[in-house]
Amino acid sequence: MKYATATTLRNNLSANLDLVENIRDFLLVSKRGKLTSALVNIDLFEELLELADKSYVDSIKTARQEYENGEVFNMDAVFPEL
Numbered sequence: 001m002k003y004a005t006a007t008t009l010r011n012n013l014s015a016n017l018d019l020v021e022n023i024r025d026f027l028l029v030s031k032r033g034k035l036t037s038a039l040v041n042i043d044l045f046e047e048l049l050e051l052a053d054k055s056y057v058d059s060i061k062t063a064r065q066e067y068e069n070g071e072v073f074n075m076d077a078v079f080p081e082l
Contacts, residue, residue, distance in 0.1 A: 006029055
């Protein structure tokens with residue numbers, strides 16, 4: 001985990017944005033010695049939003065179970081006109 005103070009983040013914003021973008025990670029930000037925020041890579045943030053959606057997670061579980069049960073379609077059934 002990487003940490004930065006709000007002042008350090010502000011003074012080195014471009015470098016910290018590059019860091020978070022390139023390593024697909026996050027940066028925890030503290031203010032007056034207390035963690036207050038996080039700077040998060042957009043891909044990671046989108047994944048977190050998806051996981052926060054219970055219906056989305058449930059649909060993944062259902063799809064995995066259907067696959068394990070052999071409830072799948074071949075390409076011809078899905079795209080008959082191809």
